[in-house]
Amino acid sequence: MTAVDAQVRTETLQLGKAIGAALHDALEADDKVFLMGEDIGQLGGVFRVTDGLQATFGPQRVIDSPLAESAIIGTAVGMAYRGYRPVVEIQFDGFIYPGFDQIVAQVAKLHYRTKGRVRMPMVIRVPYGGDIGSVEHHSESPESYFAHTAGLRVVTAATPQEAYSTLRAAIASDDPVLFFEPKSRYWSKGEVDRSIVRDLDAASILVPGRDVTLATYGPVVQTALEAAEAAADEGIEIEVIDLRSISPLDVDTVVASVERTGRLVVAHEAPKEASVSSELVASVAERAFASMQAAPERVTAYDTPYPPSAFEESYLPSVDRILDAVDRTLGRRHSRSTEPAAQGGAR
Amino acid sequence: MSLIEDRSLTAPAPNPALAAGLDEPLTVLHPDGSRHASELLDAHLGDVDEHALTDLYVDLSILRRIDAEAFALTRQGELLLWPPSQGQEAAQIGSGRALRDTDFVFGSYREHGLAYLRGVDQGEAMRVWKGVQQSGWDPMEHHLATPQIIIGAQSLHATGYAMASRLDGSDDVAVAYFGDGATSEGDVNEAMVFASAFQAPVIFVCQNNQYAISEPVAVQSGFPLALRPTGFGIPSLRVDGNDVLAVLAATRIAVERARSGGGPTFIEAMTYRMGPHTSTDDPKRYRSEDEVAAWREKDPIVRLERHLEALGAPIDRIREEARIRCDAVAKDLRAAVTAVSVPDHRALFDHVYTTPTARLERQRAEHDAFVASVVPEEHA
Numbered sequence: 253m254t255a256v257d258a259q260v261r262t263e264t265l266q267l268g269k270a271i272g273a274a275l276h277d278a279l280e281a282d283d284k285v286f287l288m289g290e291d292i293g294q295l296g297g298v299f300r301v302t303d304g305l306q307a308t309f310g311p312q313r314v315i316d317s318p319l320a321e322s323a324i325i326g327t328a329v330g331m332a333y334r335g336y337r338p339v340v341e342i343q344f345d346g347f348i349y350p351g352f353d354q355i356v357a358q359v360a361k362l363h364y365r366t367k368g369r370v371r372m373p374m375v376i377r378v379p380y381g382g383d384i385g386s387v388e389h390h391s392e393s394p395e396s397y398f399a400h401t402a403g404l405r406v407v408t409a410a411t412p413q414e415a416y417s418t419l420r421a422a423i424a425s426d427d428p429v430l431f432f433e434p435k436s437r438y439w440s441k442g443e444v445d446r447s448i449v450r451d452l453d454a455a456s457i458l459v460p461g462r463d464v465t466l467a468t469y470g471p472v473v474q475t476a477l478e479a480a481e482a483a484a485d486e487g488i489e490i491e492v493i494d495l496r497s498i499s500p501l502d503v504d505t506v507v508a509s510v511e512r513t514g515r516l517v518v519a520h521e522a523p524k525e526a527s528v529s530s531e532l533v534a535s536v537a538e539r540a541f542a543s544m545q546a547a548p549e550r551v552t553a554y555d556t557p558y559p560p561s562a563f564e565e566s567y568l569p570s571v572d573r574i575l576d577a578v579d580r581t582l583g584r585r586h587s588r589s590t591e592p593a594a595q596g597g598a599r
Numbered sequence: 600m601s602l603i604e605d606r607s608l609t610a611p612a613p614n615p616a617l618a619a620g621l622d623e624p625l626t627v628l629h630p631d632g633s634r635h636a637s638e639l640l641d642a643h644l645g646d647v648d649e650h651a652l653t654d655l656y657v658d659l660s661i662l663r664r665i666d667a668e669a670f671a672l673t674r675q676g677e678l679l680l681w682p683p684s685q686g687q688e689a690a691q692i693g694s695g696r697a698l699r700d701t702d703f704v705f706g707s708y709r710e711h712g713l714a715y716l717r718g719v720d721q722g723e724a725m726r727v728w729k730g731v732q733q734s735g736w737d738p739m740e741h742h743l744a745t746p747q748i749i750i751g752a753q754s755l756h757a758t759g760y761a762m763a764s765r766l767d768g769s770d771d772v773a774v775a776y777f778g779d780g781a782t783s784e785g786d787v788n789e790a791m792v793f794a795s796a797f798q799a800p801v802i803f804v805c806q807n808n809q810y811a812i813s814e815p816v817a818v819q820s821g822f823p824l825a826l827r828p829t830g831f832g833i834p835s836l837r838v839d840g841n842d843v844l845a846v847l848a849a850t851r852i853a854v855e856r857a858r859s860g861g862g863p864t865f866i867e868a869m870t871y872r873m874g875p876h877t878s879t880d881d882p883k884r885y886r887s888e889d890e891v892a893a894w895r896e897k898d899p900i901v902r903l904e905r906h907l908e909a910l911g912a913p914i915d916r917i918r919e920e921a922r923i924r925c926d927a928v929a930k931d932l933r934a935a936v937t938a939v940s941v942p943d944h945r946a947l948f949d950h951v952y953t954t955p956t957a958r959l960e961r962q963r964a965e966h967d968a969f970v971a972s973v974v975p976e977e978h979a
């Protein structure tokens with residue numbers, strides 16, 4: 253590709269708009285693709301991600317559905333039986349649960365149950381994560397529930413380019429994909445090249461570094477990059493990995509990194525117990541234990557329900573909490589090895 | 600009346616004979632303030648004299664003022680979010696006034712009128728919308744569940760509460776409030792299955808405000824919503840939701856029925872949300888000015904004001920009294936919201952379990968240690 257070509261293909265977009273562009277291009281490329289969800293048509297979605305799509309493609313392909321999540325997913329299953337490629341929207345993370353049964357009991361298992369005769373090329377888009385100052389049920393990170401279920405792919409994206417490329421790949425996939433959109437980053441801008449399609453399975457190393465591996469995904473990627481920059485000022489090199497795919501996890505990339513750095517920190521917005529970090533830390537320990545020079549650290553939300561927004565700052569992984577964990581892996585702090593409450597002011 | 604007293608399990612479903620007001624919503628108070636006879640409703644309005652009408656007028660006015668004040672507070676950054684209730688005052692006050700204190704109300708997020716009627720302190724009510732607490736009031740004290748954001752979920756809770764009340768031999772009833780959009784959810788339909796199967800003393804109050812965010816009610820249903828419950832064997836009343844008297848009477852009918860062992864009733868209150876869905880919504884994207892203007896003509900407060908005037912009530916004095924009460928409520932609300940402070944960060948870990956777990960206590964301690972280590976540095 254020449255430089256001129258690159259200029260023509262690349263545009264600056266907000267992450268939410270990049271998702272809209274991917275939906276537009278997918279609808280244009282394949283008339284079996286259709287969108288369905290609450291308020292996605294005339295309103296263009298509560299985040300305006302689908303803005304203009306119904307006007308362009310008509311109400312048959314961009315469908316404002318009744319207010320019923322189980323039906324949105326369950327009827328999409330039926331449409332997929334007939335060769336359609338549904339891309340459905342769940343308005344907010346906390347509203348996926350009425351559709352949970354259809355996702356884990358039906359969507360995930362149909363290919364297996366029918367020995368491959370029925371495909372579920374369905375994408376379930378879910379704006380997720382916190383830090384938007386909203387009321388309850390609007391800020392959750394439910395990805396682990398789905399990662400725990402075989403037959404589903406669970407992916408997310410951290411930049412406009414990743415969002416575009418990931419969604420195109422998800423729609424092209426014949427497996428069902430849950431696409432978790434980091435809603436707090438919807439308005440962040442970046443370059444988007446519409447010719448780039450990504451591999452749904454692979455993590456990506458965003459910043460190379462020799463001291464500590466920091467694996468994360470979704471909204472926390474930006475926080476991790478800021479932490480890496482701050483650490484670099486102190487001469488600490490953090491290797492930042494964007495996992496991109498939550499299921500399957502690209503353990504290989506993380507293992508190879510930990511074999512170089514000897515240290516692992518995993519960060520995400522979801523609570524800690526039985527989470528993506530639980531899985532990643534266990535998998536890496538199984539395979540790279542000999543290379544590890546410190547216990548792995550996890551920077552996650554606490555094991556409480558998502559709190560009222562006044563507590564968000566305490567609850568979500570922050571640059572400081574990530575650096576704190578990085579320091580612990582480097583033996584510069586010991587705030588977890590002794591009685592925690594006695595560690596005030598230990599920095 | 601007979602319409603809803605008959606409940607034949609052999610009747611075909613849906614059964615228009617189980618619904619009243621399908622052709623024309625039941626109403627007694629017209630937009631011009633004139634009062635019209637209704638065979639069904641009038642029998643339940645015998646005690647409503649000028650004094651009671653004045654009380655209703657004051658209630659409606661206060662609710663409108665609470666709403667306006669809270670909305671303004673979102674614009675000033677004092678509240679995060681607000682789902683306005685303007686236009687729906689009669690549906691809320693009319694139904695709420697038909698209940699007694701020990702009846703239990705399970706609302707959604709827009710029933711500010713119910714919180715007001717149940718004596719919830721405005722500062723407490725606003726904690727949710729200020730983002731400092733998820734349950735702003737004590738549900739057990741007020742017999743009012745905390746706001747429900749998961750669409751339709753409360754309809755099941757109300758049904759279960761009603762089943763329990765019946766098991767206890769009590770005549771307390773439960774009331775579920777939800778919107779037109781909610782009627783599409785499985786939960787609401789399953790609630791009706793249970794309510795019907797167990798003859799639960801529950802009342803479903805659907806405030807059909809014509810929209811679920813941007814979607815007109817036609818997306819949810821091609822026929823009157825009041826017909827749907829009849830398919831579950833539940834009788835229904837479709838009323839003019841901007842007529843406080845019609846809503847009051849319909850709810851009284853449903854309450855009497857439930858209290859006396861007659862089972863569930865569905866009320867569809869036909870109304871309109873005059874403002875946006877919430878303070879973050881832009882209704883201009885999905886509905887016309889003309890439509891809004893047409894509904895403004897049916898305003899529930901103006902209608903009652905005209906009616907009082909027509910009765911020869913001292914309307915200037917009533918208006919003045921309402922204004923004084925509204926000003927006081929607004930002042931209190933503003934002061935209460937400003938006074939709400941952010942609780943200590945450690946409260947984040949409270950009430951996850953009835954007995955704290957070791958795992959969570961450890962996280963609390965780690966969090967404390969972290970805060971202690973970072974904050975002084977920032978202030979240094």
Ligand SMILES: Cc1ncc(C[n+]2csc(CCOP(=O)(O)OP(=O)(O)O)c2C)c(N)n1
Pocket residue numbers: 290319321343347350709748749750777778779780781782808810811812872876
């Ligand atoms: C299970 C669930 N799905 C989606 C939403 C998002 N949402 C919030 S309000 C709303 C519309 C509700 O409409 P309706 O039931 O008519 O009540 P109204 O807001 O008009 O009072 C939607 C879709 C939600 N809160 N819960």
